Amino acid sequence: MSPRPPSALRERRLLGGWSQDQLARQVGVSRQALNALERGHAQPSVETALALAAVLGTSVEALFGRSHPAPLALPTRVGPAGTRLLLAEVAGRVRGHPLDPSSGEPADALVEHPRRPPTLLETERWRRTLLVAGCDPALRMLAVRSGNARWINAGTGKAVELLVRRQVHVVGVHSLTERDRRRVRGTLLVHLATWPLGLAVRRGNPRSIHGVADLARPGVRLVNRESGASARALLDRLLADVGVPPAMVSGYADEVHGHEAVAQAVALGAADVGVTTQAAAAAYGLELRQLSEESFNLVIRPDELARPEVQGLLAVARTPAFHRDVGALPGYGTSRSGQPVGLT
Known part of the structure; x- marks a missing residue:
């Protein structure tokens, strides 16, 4: 026997901001039973169908009358x-x-x-998968908690490219360049977290690196982020501010993808310093010389905003559980998580 098509139950649940556990407890069924109903692998009893429709504010037909897509x-x-x-x-x-x-x-x-x-x-x-792209682990945590989102690890520039090309639904960014800001004009920004970005060095700071000017000293080797990453854009601005051309920085052309990869390269001795987050530095036992306080935001196209999965993602970003979970990461602030910032 072929499986029944998936019901509209998942979409209605996400739109209402319910987790599977919460809704299952509300109507008196197990989470596994609710999951089977959402996937079309089971049929509800009359009592369960009526209870779900009442809690979600809709009709039984709207929940379970869907034909094959x-x-x-x-x-x-x-x-x-x-x-x-x-x-x-x-x-x-x-x-x-x-x-x-x-x-x-x-x-x-x-x-x-x-x-x-x-x-x-x-x-x-x-x-029903929601694709989210960005470089921060808070975005992966949000995707996992939402239950139906998948995370693609990408720096800000790459994430913006994926959004513009309609390859993903939502992206997470920080420190947009002017070019990227123009490319996402008219989209909605929703705040997710704040965190410090800085120079990660090994314990004891053996190379005595205290600022970006020290990157031009002989014997100091940098590991850099890929072109388009916000961490690299920040480094470029600060190098220009102190009059250090990139050609004077050993390792400037050595690129890795992601904050964790930077911290790993420094921890393993492949480089002496790199720009990364406090959380990534702490995970590898490194010290951080802070350069900036970054605001990490979700970018959502207006035509995706009404999608139930997007509404479910935003609902999760506003939950105390998400705030406490992400807030436990070193340096992270979540007091405004899930709050709209405005249009770009």
């Missing part, structure tokens, strides 16, 4: 054979993002022939 063309030429893909529907098209083999993330599809559409491993789950 229209088929969508899968992407092609997204990687060589063996590539594992993360799929999502964005702006009416299916987007495929190759997964890092070491990520441990489950795939939605597998490329078996590079010129043919990939083979689906999950037939329906990806249709």
Whole structure:
């Protein structure tokens, strides 16, 4: 017997800001039973259907009367054979993002022939997947807590590119360049967290690095972020302020992706210093010489704002559990998490 199509229950739940556990307790069923109803793997009893409709403020027909969704063309030429893909529907098209083999993330599809559409491993789950891209671990924590979002690790410049090309639904950014600010004009900013950004050095600061001017000294080696990353843009501005050209900084061309990768390179001795977050520095036993206080914001296109999954994501960002969880990271502030900042 083929499975029933997924119900509208998940969308209604997210729109109302309910977690699966909360809603299950409210109507007197287990979380596993509610999950099966959402995925279309089970049918509700009359009593359960009526209780769900009453709690969510809708009708039984609206929750469970959905027909099969229209088929969508899968992407092609997204990687060589063996590539594992993360799929999502964005702006009416299916987007495929190759997964890092070491990520441990489950795939939605597998490329078996590079010129043919990939083979689906999950037939329906990806249709309601919300793709979020950004460089901060708070964004991954938000995605996991929302229950149906997947995180793509990307620096601010790359994240903006993905949003503009309609490859993802939501991105997280900090310190937008003027070019990127123009590219996302008219979008909504929602605050997620604040955190310090600075120069990470090994314990005891053996190279006596106290500011960006010290990066030009002989014997000091930098590990840099990729072009387009906000941490790199900050470093470039501060180097210009003190009159140090990038060519005078050893290791300026040595690029890694992500705050954690910077901290790891310094901790392993591959570099003496790099710009990263306090949380990443602390995770690798490093000291931080603060350069700025960064505000990390979600960027949402107006036409995605009414999407139930987006509303669910924003609802999670406002919960005390999220505030306390992220606030426990070194240097993070969450007093304004989930609050609109305004239009770009």
